[in-house]
Amino acid sequence: MESDQRLGERDKRxxxxxxxxxxxxxxxxxxxxxxxxxxxASIALPADLPIGxxxxxxxxxxxxxxxxxxxxxxxATIDIAVGAHVHxxxxxxxxxxxxxxxxxxxxxxxxx
Amino acid sequence: xxxxxxxxxxxxxxxxVVVGYLVECAHHVxxxxxxxxxxxxxxxxxxxxxxxxTYAERMMERLCTHPxxxxxxxxxxGCESFNKNKLAQVVRESGxxxxxxVIQASGGTRKSIDEGRAFVAAQRAVLDAMRTxxxxxxxxxxxxxxxxxDGTSGIxxxxxxxxxxxxxxxxxxxxxxxxxxxxxxxxHIMAERAVTPRLGAELEASVAKAARYYAxxxxxxxxxxxxxxxxxxxxxxxxxxxxxxGSAKISGLIKPGDIPPRGGLYLLDVVPDGEVRFGFPNINxxxxxxxxxxxxxxxxxxxxxxGSVVGxxxxxxxxxxxxxxxxxxxxxxxxxxxxxxxxxxxxLEDVGREIRDLVVGLGEGMRTKSEELGHQEFILTYKSFExxxxxxxxxx
Numbered sequence: 001m002e003s004d005q006r007l008g009e010r011d012k013r014x015x016x017x018x019x020x021x022x023x024x025x026x027x028x029x030x031x032x033x034x035x036x037x038x039x040x041a042s043i044a045l046p047a048d049l050p051i052g053x054x055x056x057x058x059x060x061x062x063x064x065x066x067x068x069x070x071x072x073x074x075x076a077t078i079d080i081a082v083g084a085h086v087h088x089x090x091x092x093x094x095x096x097x098x099x100x101x102x103x104x105x106x107x108x109x110x111x112x
Numbered sequence: 113x114x115x116x117x118x119x120x121x122x123x124x125x126x127x128x129v130v131v132g133y134l135v136e137c138a139h140h141v142x143x144x145x146x147x148x149x150x151x152x153x154x155x156x157x158x159x160x161x162x163x164x165x166t167y168a169e170r171m172m173e174r175l176c177t178h179p180x181x182x183x184x185x186x187x188x189x190g191c192e193s194f195n196k197n198k199l200a201q202v203v204r205e206s207g208x209x210x211x212x213x214v215i216q217a218s219g220g221t222r223k224s225i226d227e228g229r230a231f232v233a234a235q236r237a238v239l240d241a242m243r244t245x246x247x248x249x250x251x252x253x254x255x256x257x258x259x260x261x262d263g264t265s266g267i268x269x270x271x272x273x274x275x276x277x278x279x280x281x282x283x284x285x286x287x288x289x290x291x292x293x294x295x296x297x298x299x300h301i302m303a304e305r306a307v308t309p310r311l312g313a314e315l316e317a318s319v320a321k322a323a324r325y326y327a328x329x330x331x332x333x334x335x336x337x338x339x340x341x342x343x344x345x346x347x348x349x350x351x352x353x354x355x356x357x358g359s360a361k362i363s364g365l366i367k368p369g370d371i372p373p374r375g376g377l378y379l380l381d382v383v384p385d386g387e388v389r390f391g392f393p394n395i396n397x398x399x400x401x402x403x404x405x406x407x408x409x410x411x412x413x414x415x416x417x418x419g420s421v422v423g424x425x426x427x428x429x430x431x432x433x434x435x436x437x438x439x440x441x442x443x444x445x446x447x448x449x450x451x452x453x454x455x456x457x458x459x460l461e462d463v464g465r466e467i468r469d470l471v472v473g474l475g476e477g478m479r480t481k482s483e484e485l486g487h488q489e490f491i492l493t494y495k496s497f498e499x500x501x502x503x504x505x506x507x508x
Contacts, residue, residue, distance in 0.1 A: 015267065025263060025342075027454045029437070051437055051454075052263020052342035052417065066344075069266070071297065073348035086344065093345035095296050095323055096332035100339035 018070040043083030113475030115247030119207035124179035133158030135192035145228035155425035174406040183235040190216030250284030255404030259397035262341020262417030266352020269415035269434030269450040274358035275464025286372035290380035292322035293333035297347030310503035365504040368403040390494040423487025
């Protein structure tokens with residue numbers, strides 16, 4: 001939480017865990033339709049973003065590593081736009097596939 | 113702190129009578145024996161299998177001679193394979209009272225229950241009169257686990273538990289973290305923290321083994337609720353789980369039933385050795401908790417985001433809630449509100465200190481929420497392990 005130096009440019013409900021990360025984490029629930037400030041972008045949220053879920057801090061290309069805690073947590077399966085929900089619908093594990101139920105929030109946050 | 117001194121020099125922060133069934137067929141009798149004592153530290157543990165398993169027998173030996181245990185009643189049907197005589201002998205040699213009831217020899221359910229309750233009542237009276245002795249934080253063994261993890265676990269609860277571990281290790285306690293299947297992706301950074309390069313190689317190998325094991329099974333150590341809570345991959349879950357280990361050097365790699373030889377931080381390898389058999393390494397959180405306790409853990413730090421409610425037989429479980437929304441919904445089950453960190457109301461240091469103080473408080477008469485609610489979950493299933501190699505516990 002210490003590396004959050006650019007807070008002025010980003011919605012305070014989004015946490016940057018490490019400067020090297022390409023995702024941000026919601027530290028409180030953000031409602032659909034709310035406008036959120038990212039670094040140099042402003043996005044109207046297409047769906048509720050629950051606490052603990054991730055948004056793309058910048059565009060992530062298909063095949064690129066998703067970085068959180070300065071560590072790769074998987075690979076993008078499709079191109080992910082800045083501000084898009086980053087989750088099981090657009091990221092896969094580089095180890096074992098993720099098992100989830102269809103209501104697991106894959107559609108939360110809308111388009112990839 | 114005050115503790116109950118055992119003949120091996122270890123001290124307990126609880127003085128439990130365990131009622132251990134040695135096959136599922138004896139489970140009902142064991143449960144019935146314990147029911148009148150449910151408020152009086154009589155806990156049911158056991159192994160359901162009818163066929164022999166070295167791991168399960170060792171686990172039962174370690175659990176029945178755990179420092180938090182004062183006496184043991186063993187309940188056998190009579191025809192199962194479990195070596196009840198050896199277990200009784202191990203418990204007896206530890207200086208604890210032990211009795212074995214064989215249901216087929218005692219004349220059935222009713223007579224066995226009566227016989228068992230008489231033993232438990234007599235032992236409860238003896239243990240309640242037992243004097244305590246002073247106990248230091250350096251004599252503690254503390255385990256940690258996360259369950260029902262979500263996207264908050266790795267940001268608040270797990271790093272806060274890690275800070276508590278750092279403090280306890282500094283004070284000389286032995287701290288154990290685990291679930292190598294939830295350290296997949298962290299193996300290289302973890303290996304750098306080993307006290308020797310050879311131990312580092314062992315740590316990496318344990319995670320590689322876990323990755324192979326889970327790949328064969330086709331599922332990671334990842335439940336549907338983890339995804340609902342915002343976790344996308346096992347690597348992401350691992351990075352969060354890894355934070356529970358804090359920042360101390362890693363002193364050793366142990367397996368279920370191995371007791372840390374001295375203070376320090378230890379990784380517990382919970383994934384079986386050899387070819388994949390007997391199913392999932394840990395079918396739920398309580399299987400891991402039982403293993404941490406078999407390694408001598410006096411207390412368990414349990415970090416949850418989604419909201420687990422479990423406790424355990426034998427050792428108190430401190431519930432640390434990572435998610436502020438979950439905490440508000442389930443405060444009755446939670447000992448620590450780590451979600452305050454996310455809301456800016458507390459620092460990781462604050463919550464780490466609170467967790468450390470709570471653990472020490474358990475040796476000063478405090479009880480956890482799960483203890484107060486009567487949670488005494490327990491599960492033990494088939495597994496197989498090779499003994500640890502010589503480089504797993506380097507002499508410092």
